[in-house]
Every structure is written in structure tokens, then in C-alpha cells.
Amino acid sequence: MAATSIQSRGSLLAATLVSQDTRRKFLAFASLILIVVIFSLASPNFFQSANLMSILLATAVNGVLAIASTFIIITGGIDLSVGTLMTFCAVIAGVFITFLGLPLWLGIVMAPVTGLVCGLTTGTFVAKLKIPPFIATLGMMMVTKGLSMVISGTKPIYFTNTPAFSDISMGSAIGAICPRLPVPNAVLILLVLAVLASLVLNKTLLGRYAFALGSNEEAVRLSGVNVDRWKIAIYALGGAICGLAGLIIASRLNSAQPALGQGYELDAIAAVVIGGTSLSGGEGTILGTIIGAFIISTLTNGLRILSVPQEWQTVVTGIIIIVAVYLDILRRRKPATAAGPAKTVATV
Amino acid sequence: MKISVVSGLIAALIGLTPVAASAQSSIYIPLISKGFQHQFWQAVKVGAVQASKDYKVTITFEGPESETMVDKQIDMLSAVLAKKPQALGFAALDSEAAAPLLKKAQAEHIPVIGFDSGVKSDIPVTTCATDNLAAAALAADKMAELIGKSGEVAVIAADQTGKSNIDRRDGFVNEMKNKYPNVKVVDVQYGGDLLQASEATKSIILAHPNLKGIFGANEGCANGVANGIRELGKAKKLVAIGFDSGKAQIDNVKSGLLAGSITQNPVGMGYKTVEAAVKALKGEKLPKIIDTGFFWYDAKNYTKPEIAAVLYQ
Numbered sequence A: 001m002a003a004t005s006i007q008s009r010g011s012l013l014a015a016t017l018v019s020q021d022t023r024r025k026f027l028a029f030a031s032l033i034l035i036v037v038i039f040s041l042a043s044p045n046f047f048q049s050a051n052l053m054s055i056l057l058a059t060a061v062n063g064v065l066a067i068a069s070t071f072i073i074i075t076g077g078i079d080l081s082v083g084t085l086m087t088f089c090a091v092i093a094g095v096f097i098t099f100l101g102l103p104l105w106l107g108i109v110m111a112p113v114t115g116l117v118c119g120l121t122t123g124t125f126v127a128k129l130k131i132p133p134f135i136a137t138l139g140m141m142m143v144t145k146g147l148s149m150v151i152s153g154t155k156p157i158y159f160t161n162t163p164a165f166s167d168i169s170m171g172s173a174i175g176a177i178c179p180r181l182p183v184p185n186a187v188l189i190l191l192v193l194a195v196l197a198s199l200v201l202n203k204t205l206l207g208r209y210a211f212a213l214g215s216n217e218e219a220v221r222l223s224g225v226n227v228d229r230w231k232i233a234i235y236a237l238g239g240a241i242c243g244l245a246g247l248i249i250a251s252r253l254n255s256a257q258p259a260l261g262q263g264y265e266l267d268a269i270a271a272v273v274i275g276g277t278s279l280s281g282g283e284g285t286i287l288g289t290i291i292g293a294f295i296i297s298t299l300t301n302g303l304r305i306l307s308v309p310q311e312w313q314t315v316v317t318g319i320i321i322i323v324a325v326y327l328d329i330l331r332r333r334k335p336a337t338a339a340g341p342a343k344t345v346a347t348v
Numbered sequence B: 001m002k003i004s005v006v007s008g009l010i011a012a013l014i015g016l017t018p019v020a021a022s023a024q025s026s027i028y029i030p031l032i033s034k035g036f037q038h039q040f041w042q043a044v045k046v047g048a049v050q051a052s053k054d055y056k057v058t059i060t061f062e063g064p065e066s067e068t069m070v071d072k073q074i075d076m077l078s079a080v081l082a083k084k085p086q087a088l089g090f091a092a093l094d095s096e097a098a099a100p101l102l103k104k105a106q107a108e109h110i111p112v113i114g115f116d117s118g119v120k121s122d123i124p125v126t127t128c129a130t131d132n133l134a135a136a137a138l139a140a141d142k143m144a145e146l147i148g149k150s151g152e153v154a155v156i157a158a159d160q161t162g163k164s165n166i167d168r169r170d171g172f173v174n175e176m177k178n179k180y181p182n183v184k185v186v187d188v189q190y191g192g193d194l195l196q197a198s199e200a201t202k203s204i205i206l207a208h209p210n211l212k213g214i215f216g217a218n219e220g221c222a223n224g225v226a227n228g229i230r231e232l233g234k235a236k237k238l239v240a241i242g243f244d245s246g247k248a249q250i251d252n253v254k255s256g257l258l259a260g261s262i263t264q265n266p267v268g269m270g271y272k273t274v275e276a277a278v279k280a281l282k283g284e285k286l287p288k289i290i291d292t293g294f295f296w297y298d299a300k301n302y303t304k305p306e307i308a309a310v311l312y313q
Helices: A006-042 A049-074 A080-101 A104-127 A133-152 A163-170 A173-177 A185-203 A204-222 A227-253 A264-274 A286-305 A311-340 A341-347 B002-024 B041-054 B070-081 B095-107 B131-144 B163-179 B194-207 B219-231 B248-256 B266-280
Strands: B028-032 B058-062 B088-090 B112-115 B128-131 B151-157 B183-190 B211-216 B239-244 B262-265 B289-291 B294-297
Touching: A006 A286, A006 A311, A049 A080, A049 A185, A049 A204, A049 A227, A049 A264, A049 A286, A049 B194, A049 B289, A080 A104, A080 A133, A080 A227, A080 A264, A104 A133, A104 A163, A104 A227, A163 A185, A163 A227, A173 A185, A185 A204, A185 A227, A185 A286, A204 A227, A227 B194, A264 A286, A264 A311, A286 A311, A286 B194, B028 B041, B028 B070, B028 B266, B041 B058, B041 B266, B070 B088, B070 B095, B088 B095, B088 B266, B095 B112, B112 B266, B128 B266, B131 B163, B131 B211, B131 B239, B131 B262, B131 B294, B151 B163, B151 B194, B151 B219, B163 B183, B183 B194, B194 B211, B194 B219, B219 B239, B219 B248, B239 B248, B248 B262
Parallel strands: B028 B058, B028 B088, B088 B112, B112 B128, B128 B289, B151 B183, B151 B211, B211 B239, B239 B262
Antiparallel strands: B262 B294
16 A cells, blocks of 8 residues: 555545545435424424525534634644634734724735634644644634734724625625525625635645545655645645634624634534544545534524524534434445445545 | 643743732732623723722732633632732622632631622622612513513523523513513523524524514623624514623614613622722621612613713723
8 A cells, every 4th residue: 555656546535535425425415404304394484595594694604614624634633723713813804904994805805814824823833843733723722812802902893884894794696696595695605615625625736635644644755745835735724714714704793703713613523524524534525514514503593493492402413413423434334344445545 | 631731831821910910009809700701891890990090909800701611710719819819809600619719718808799690608798789680670671561561572691500691581581471471481592602692593583483572681692682683684673672781782772773771880890899899808897789780771861971871882
């Protein structure tokens, strides 16, 4: 196996993923549909356009954060900083737009740029200083959370002087073209980002190396690839995507809320693993993650619609996460034993 | 293990700062609140700082990030007690959890002043607090009046464990049950931050098509209710009532998204806490409870001087 070149490893990997994937995606999608059907039968108020729109919107922030997490988890890493980094980027946008009164576009650009810079920093800690991702991103989680408080003076920063800012999330480009489908831009951003992220993951060198790093980092290094550089790039990309989430949430709430964000990283990780991405790295899909994010928001919404007490909502969501991941493990075990050891390459 | 190293470092950093602050005066009164992210706590701090200037004492003001972090608050309490304060202002997240440390304070003759939700024990010499049950009952009266004393209403509260949150929920629900038999509280949900409160509001509205009103039991919940209503395009079709103030909430009251809100008097609460501590140190007798009051405000009266004075931006 050590003799396998990166190219053939990559294509083998791609082939494995496609065949495994179509099946897995279908099953994940089927469970989402099942949840929707169950809630629709349980309450007449669930399957109505306003509520479905509400679920779409509720998925936007977690979905975007989960996409960022997917890249990093595929490399075998973990990112605990996505939630507070999102908030930090929102605060920076607030500083540029509201505090300094600079043009709107500049503040909007600064959010992902800030995320990119933070991601670069975390990536450098992981790749160059060899700090384990769990610790490096835990540190970044605390640093960004603290800085958000310091910079904002622990107060929300409002975007009331720039009404156009709220259009980022709450305007509707689709609605402008097709008035009967007033899908908020936050949802559109999520969907466009998902398509782009999927292309990056499957069609570019960056995506290839993300999988390869997660499968066998040492082999990639031995074949002469500058592993550190690619790793840093992947963390930077994740950071920039968190910046985008920062824009979505700040625009939706028309304010940068400095205290919000912690805990969002766990929802993102939950979406990623429900979507079939392995926490040990080397495999995963964006589509799976998006379905995972929809499963979480649909569950939360549906249980609320049924007026299930919040304590129980949390219990049910926890159980669903464990069941979903266990089913995924079962699915993966079967084809591996049937088709022989070759299939396991992707999970090494 | 690595986490404990990180938190140890941070604790060391935090421990260093207040020492420098206490150089100004010999009387040191730390205040430990239940949080600091909501503007409410910032307003309590403003009042406390004002009183510290008037009475020439040194204060510090700190609180955990979220109102569920009981353990963090205990750490803060134990850190300030180690600095041998003359008196202590404390708003307990969990009175039982804090009991051993408060007994220690009592043994060292440090008078404890409870504020906000206070401390459930006989250790505090006094408690400066809003009567949350009565304040939420007023919200229920206003709600009943605005919906014509019949129909379905719902509550969004911050969490199901904090005493003031429980009191506001129960104060509202019980008032409806006892005084307005035709008003039905159909749902109580919880939203810890602004986004969660918005989502919970939308779910409730969609699940109950006949809903006439929603009560958001703190600043985050009130703005979440307003946000949810706006996103569903139901502005002014539902009677929304909030609790507390803050810039966004006052704007929501002005625009009519919220029919009105109950405000406490946080600046007064902070001020009276420090004042009570100073009086206790002088050996003055204090009542068991110092009511810091609450008020109803809406688009009509929020500019009146007596109301404007207790609202905080």
C-alpha cells in the first residue's frame, strides 16, 4: 500500500466514495424524509410552507459551520472554534460598519478575511507547531470568544444605520425572480456554498489532499507533498467559511451578539457525523453534512411544533445522533466484509 | 489535562487584575452576578460603580458567561473570598452549590448582600431584588387586557433552572390561571440566546395558528419573540410582551413589534447592593428584602422621566 502513488490512491478513493456514497446519501436522505413524514403525520402545523421555510432558515448558520467543519474533520482534525470564530467575524464586521462607519462592502469582506486569518493561524499551530487540532482550536475558541467580548465592550453591535445589511440573510434574490418562492438569501448562500464546497472537495487538489491527509498523512508526506502548506490552507478555508456564517447570523439578527457562539461547534460536528463523515478522517461528503444539518434542524423544529418539553428535545436529539452514527457504521461494515479488504482503503 | 493547564493559566491571569484595582481604597466589595452578556448586568454594574464612587469603596463586578454555569460562578466566588473582602454582593445561580463558601464568608464576618435572584439561605443580611413573580403577573395582566381576556398565549423563557426565570414563567402562568379562566397558556419553550429564542418563537406561532400573544421573559427572549414575529410577517397581528430593556428591545417597543415590556430597575439594584454593603459594614440594621421595583413601559410612556430613568440602552 505504501507503494501506491497519490494519484491512484486519490482515484481509488474517489471511486470508493462514489459507490459507497450513492447508497449512503440515499439512506441519509431517506431518514430525513422519514422524519419529515413522521412530524407531518403528528401535527397538521408541521408541513406548511411557512414552517418549511422556517426550517430552511434555521439550517443556514449550522449548515455553513458544518461545511467548514467537514473540511477539517476529513483531514482527521477537529475544529472547536467554528462557533466563536463566527461570532468574532460578525463583531469585526460590526466594528468596520457601525463603529468605524466604513463602507458596507468593506465590512462584509472583512468577515471572511478575519476568518481566513484566524484559520491560517490555527492551521499554522497545527501544522508547524504540531499542536493537536483539539487543543489548537480549543485555544482559538477561547481567544476569539474573549476578543469578541473585549472589542464589542460586551455589548451587541447593531447594524441599524445600514438597513441594507440585513438583506444578506433576510432579502430574497430568489423571491425577486420568482415571487412565489421567497427563500431568504441565508438559505441561498448555504446552498451555493454547499455546491462550491462539494466541487472544491471532489474536483480540486485541495480536496484530494484533504482526504489523503485524513487517510494517511505520513504516506502523503513521504511522497514529497508539502503537507503543512495544504493543512494550513484547509484550516484557512474553514475559517473563511466561518466568517461567512458570521455574516449570515449578524445579518439575520441585525446585530453582532458577542456572547453567542459557544456550543454551535457541537451542533456543527453533530451535523457532520450524522452526515456520515468519519471523525477519524479520510472520508466524508458535503451533501451528507447538509442532510445532517437538515436532520438536526428538522428535529428541533418538529419537537417544538409538537410542544415537547425542551428537556426532552435535548434527550431525543442526543439519541438520534448516536443512532444515526451507529447505523452508518453498520452500513459501512457490510460492504467492507462482502467486497474484501480493498474497500477499507478509504477508512485507513 | 491540557484543558486544566489552559484554565489554570487563565485563572492566574484573572487573579492578577483585581489586585491592582483594589489599591484605590481600603474597603473592597466584590459583586458576583449571574452573567454579564445581557445589557441588564451591564446596567447593574453601572449602578454599582456609581455607588462605589459615592461611598468611596472599591468594587469588582464579574459573572459567568451564561446563566447555567454554576461551577464557573463558584470558582469566581472562591477567588474573591480568597482576597479577604470587607463585604460581598452575590446573585446566586444555585444557592445550594454556593452554601459552603457562603458559610465560610459568614465565619469570617464578611456580610453578604444578595441581589437579583438573591441567595436562598439566612446568611445574606439583605437582598436587593425585583419581585419577579409580581412583575411577571403584571405582564400577564397587560397581556390579558390587550387580547380581550380570552385566547391562547405562550411563553418563551431563558432557561428552566434559574430562579428568576422560573419565577417569571410561573408568575405569568399562574396569574393567567387564577385570574383569566378564558386565557390558555398553550406552550412554554426556552431560548438561551437570541437565535434560539427566534427559532422557538417561530415554531410556537406555526404550531398554534390561533395564538394571540407571546411573553418573552428576558431581554434575549423578548427580542427573539420580536424577531420571530417579524420573520413570519406577523407584526402587530400578535400581542408580544417582553421583560427587561436594552437598545434593541426599546426599539422593538417603539416600532410596535412588542406591545410593551416590564422593566426592572437594574441601575438601582446595583446601587442599592453596594449601598447596603456599606450600611452593613457600619453596623446599620437592614430590612430582609430591599425591593428595587419594576415598571411597565410601552410606546406611549417610555420617554416619561420616571420610566426613562430605569431603562438602559
